[in-house]
Amino acid sequence: MRIRLLACLAAAVALVASLVSPANAELYHPRQAWLRASTAGLFLHWGMFTAPRHTDCAAWERDVTGGGWTPGYWIDEAKKLGASYVVLTTFHSRLGYARPWPSKVPGSCSTQRDFLGELIAAGQAQGVRVMLYMTDDPQWHNETGHESLDSAAYSAYKGKPVDLTTRPGFGEYSYDLFDEVMDRYAGLAGFWIDNDNEYWEQHGLYERVRAKRPSWLLSNNNEDTPIMDTVSNEQKTGMTPSYDYPQAVYTPMPRLTEADYKLPTNGDWWYSGGDQAVDFRLSTGRYITNAGSSIKSLMAETAMLSGRFPPQQEAFNDFMATWRQPIRESLEGTEGGGYMYGGLQPGLWNDGAHGVITVRPGAKTQYVHVVTRPSTNLVRLRDNGYRVTGVSDLRTGKPMRFAQSGGYLSILDISDWDTYDTVFKVNTAGQQYFYDKSTIKASAPSLVDGSYLTYWDAGGQLPVSVTLDLGRKRSTAYLAVHERESSPTYARESFGRAEDSARIKDYRVHASDDGQTWRTVRTGALPSARGVQFIDVGEVHARYLKLEVLNTWAGPQAKPFYRQLALDEIDVAYGYPDPRGEVPLEAESWRNGFEGKATPVWCEACSGTNAVTGLDRGAVVFRDVQATGPSRLQLDTTGPGTLSVSVNGAAPVTVAAPGAIPVPLNAGANTIKVSGTADLDRIAVAPMPPESSTPRTTLTVQPAGVQWVSPGQQALRITASLRLDVDDPIDDVSLAPVVPPGWTIQGAAVTAPDLRLGQVLSGSWTVTAPAAQDVSIPVTATFRTLGRTKAVSKPVQVKQRPADRVFMREAEDSANDIGDAGVTNCSPCSGGQKVRNIGPGAAVTFPGVTVPAAGQYLLYLDFTVNGDRSYFVSVNGGAPVEVKVSGAGNNTPYTTSVPVTLTAGANTLRIGNDRAGAPDLDRVSLG
CATH class of the missing domain: 2.60.40.10 (Immunoglobulins)
Known part of the structure; x- marks a missing residue:
């Protein structure tokens, strides 16, 4: 095992931001303060190729001005969204590399009117900052037959030949633009950079920005680069719920993180014609769940030529201006709850509910955001040790009835549901019944040091365990485990990499009085979910506790996360906040009937701090159970066993407990009788989920x-x-x-x-x-x-296989080793997929390439590429041979070939490029 300690620097803190990202990123620097205080930004893609597409720079500028462009409109629309910054995206590879300022550096479209300067001034007048998008990519310079880059003009300006259509040449050109902008616009807030260019790195561009404009931010798209202030995550989809964008994010707090997504549901990032719809449910859900994870929502809207947004986007902005207002205090000046800033537990709650927590500094005032409402009239979630003193509906101010026991807060009798986000303000007296970490020693000291700037890394070892020494024999009720948020929480393919969770799956908890002889007190599985997770162990009296992690959720297809485990902190609790109120359908309720030996008994971890025992020789009868018809009946028990359930006097049904079953309840009052071998904590009744609902x-x-x-x-x-x-x-x-x-x-x-x-x-x-x-x-x-x-x-x-091929295999075939490259969809490709992100450290190895006889064969490579790139092909570990290719579109398959000498039987091919990015690879075959 290894303990990683992150050194504190004079003006920043160095952080290992995730298991797959480098160390030494700056945190808490004063230049970042404004973004930390932000909730959202407005991402504006707008340029020469905004519809109607222009190929003449002067004509584009003339039509923009004639159309009535004004910077104040963008600032006003940003404020409606609760955005405190705007990212102006015109120097974009797909928008004609336009520069909306009078530039002295020739090479692409530059306007006479200072649109950028006007926007900065308008933003400063209303407290909205402006960042400038810069691209690293020249590959789309003649995407539709129009040459957007003028190498001759730039070469004359530099006094030497420079080809802007190459990455080095474009890097030199854009480097000069960074300099020009820094010299000209002191009021700019920084640069939003779409990946890296080798020329920039080799010539110290970012260090130059830090020296010339130390107060400016640097943000980078889809990479965690240490010198950058933020990590941006572009348009993630496929989550359940679909709006829960944080599931796709792999960068742990306190690293500054953005979620970049389109408000128009369909279409390009820029206006290409038409009035695309905005999905209010998806967009508001993303906005709220990002805020609940301390992630900034960078929302993209498609400005038209005049700068105005299409009607459906304007309508969404107007809606947001009024919808946000009553809940502003829960979004501004808050952090995501359930993580390093404290707070209740976010995620999936009872009866289909889902939501997040936001907290004010100190976490005594918290906000429960119910984004997906439950099928019942209550919300039940883990309290993380906070003693709740009051709950109110933030939109209406109405006080809410609530109950608290056994580690759960239940907000009851909810009738006023907001369509998109019902927000409850929760006042607390702080956390209770956690041991002071200074009294605990751990085999991994960083787990009990109270700092999220240190963490414990299991070093790729599984199973693995950590031991906690409480100093003397003490009681333990539960563990609160803070896993490092360094991986997504679901299995899918995104941006060329299989994503899966490096979080704890199966575990055991052991206890010991002497550190030598151990007894197992709990086994189970934790969900693949963000935020603090809880392991209730009952009443354990021991000096030593051992958490043994047997495996994690990540599969072998997700190489960066497979068999990885990292933990931030473990809190040890010796009790639950004092009980208050009663949750409906508690087994021990005086409203119930008790037959035979059925008797309420003390159970600190149970709802209402009681359970009913003796059900093997008796029964508990729930009277007046209200329902609207056939329902889902959930049975919570203190341990495993079987229960017998009879509804309205019908024949009993046997259930493995704890569990849930369908029951034929009548509309109105019902009677449910439960007996069996398990102690019963409570039951819960909810409508059956939709017929289309399938467990994940x-x-x-x-x-x-x-x-x-x-x-x-x-x-x-x-x-x-x-x-x-x-x-x-x-x-x-x-x-x-x-x-x-x-x-x-x-x-x-x-x-x-x-x-x-x-x-x-x-x-x-x-x-x-x-x-x-x-x-x-x-x-x-x-x-x-x-x-x-x-x-x-x-x-x-x-x-x-075609008759003219002796071997053929897809690049994405599971027989191959794709290393740190990844699979992505490609509809025109063979099999509908291809391998991308091939480059330094990421090659595709094809084992078992079998031929009938030794000799020379023609190796065919099916690929996609935009521009000029190279593969290097190695056979059976031999010297690599360069294969140069060209193309004009990453969705257009091409084929090239190279002769290779193979041995009879199985051979191994390695296709990659250890010097620079290679084309995407679709398939290989042998002629």
Whole structure:
């Protein structure tokens, strides 16, 4: 194991920002203060190619001015969104590299009118800062046949030949523009930079910015670069809920982080014609969840030629101006709650609810943002040890009835739901019943030092454990575990990299009086979720506690996160905040009937601090259970067991506890009788989820990528695994391929009576075809949830290899090693995918490239590229051979070839570029 300590510098703090990012980024520098205090920014893409597209710079400027462009309009619209800064994006590779200021440096469109200067002045007058977008990329210089870069003019200006269409030449040109802007616009807030250019790095551009304009910010897109102030994350999608953008972010606090996303639901980042819709639900949800994770919402709108926004975007801005007003105090001057700043636990709550927490400094005043409302009239979430003194609806000021016990806060009798975000102001008396960390010693001292600028890294070792010494024998009720937010929380492909969570999955907690003899006090699984996570251990009396982590959620497809684990802090609690109020349907309630030996008993971790025991010789009867019809019945118990549930006198149904089942409740009052072998804490009744609702799972199938086979009989080995990613168990699980007629399958379906959080069902099969053919073989998992049958499926695509090829394999095939490169979608590519981000440290290795005889073959490379780039091809570890290629579009497949000498049987090919970025790779084949 290794403990990483981040040194404090004079004006900043050095931070290892994530498991996959470099150290020594500056934190808390005075130049960053304004952005830390911000909630949002406005991202403006606007330039020569804004519709209607211009190719003449003077004509574009004339039409912009004639259309009535004014800087005050943009500033006013930004303020409606609650944005405190604007990023002006005109020097953009897809917008004609336009510069909206009078420039002395020739090379691309430059205006006579000082649009940039006017915007800066208008922003300063209203307290809105302006940042300038700068691109590193010349590849789109003649995207549609119009040459946007003037190498001849710039060469004459420099007195030497410079080709602006190359990365070095464009880097030198744009370097001069950075200098010009720094000299001309003292009021600018900084640069928003779209990735890096090698020329900038080699010539110390960022150090120059720091020297000339030390108060300016530097922001970089999609990379965590230490010298930059912020890490920006561009247009992440595919989350559940779809608005929960923070699930895609991999950079832990307190690093400054932006989420960059489009407000128009469809279309380009810039105005290309038409009035695109804005999804209010998605956009407001992103805005709130970002604020609840201390992430800045950088919202992109598509300004038209005159600068005005299309009507649907203007309408959204007007809506935001009024919708935000009643809840401003929960968004401005707050931080995300449940992380390093304290606060209740964010995420998924009861009965389908989902939301985030924002906190004021000190975390005594907090805000519960219910973005997805529950199907019931209460919200129940972990209190993280805070004793709640009052709750009110922030929009109306109405005091709310609440209850607190067993580590949970329940806000009750909610009737006024906002369509997009119901906000409750929660006043607290601070946290209770946590041991002073100065009294705890740990095998990893950084876990109990109270600082989020140090953390413990497991060094790629799993299973692994950490030990806490409480100093003497003491009581422990629960652990609050703060995992490092250095990975996404779900499995998907984004920006060329498989993303998956490096958070704890299966764990055990052990206790000891002497540090030698251990007893297990809790086993379980934690969800793949952001924010503080809790492990309730009951009443444990011991001096030593050991948290053993068996595995994490990341799979081998997510190489940067696989088998990685890092923890910020662990808090040890010896009790829960004092109980107050009663949650509906608590088992011990005086409203219930108790039969036989059923008796309420003390249970500090339970709702209401009581449970009902003796159900093996008695029963608890819940009277007057209100419902609107068939419902989901949740049964919370103090441990595993089975329960027998009878509804309205019907025959009892046996349930594995804790768990949830469908029950045929009547509209109005019902009676539910529960007996069994587990102690019952409480029940909860909610409407059944929609028929379309399916528990979240991850289905992994190999081989992945199109399988190209030769003529004749074919046999294919298929492996698959199904993982359950949510708390509700699924039953009667079955997993198997479904083969086409005429095929045979060796191996039966694998089955499990049930799966619980984090559990995996795996199998392997051999499928055989009488002859090669183009087919899709679905690998399908079926299961039941709440009495409903559901299925998820993923295909294995098989195609017959062309007659003029002796070998063919997709770059994204699971048989390959793509290292730190990644897979991304590409609709015109073979198989619909390709491998991108090939370059220094990221190559694609093809093992098992089999040929019938030794000799020379022609290696075909199918690729996409925009501009001039190179591959380097190595065979069986030999010297690499450069293959130069050119193209005009990353969505246009091309093919090139190079002769290679192979041995009979299996060979290994390595395709990469250790010097610079390589083209994206679609497929390889041998002629």
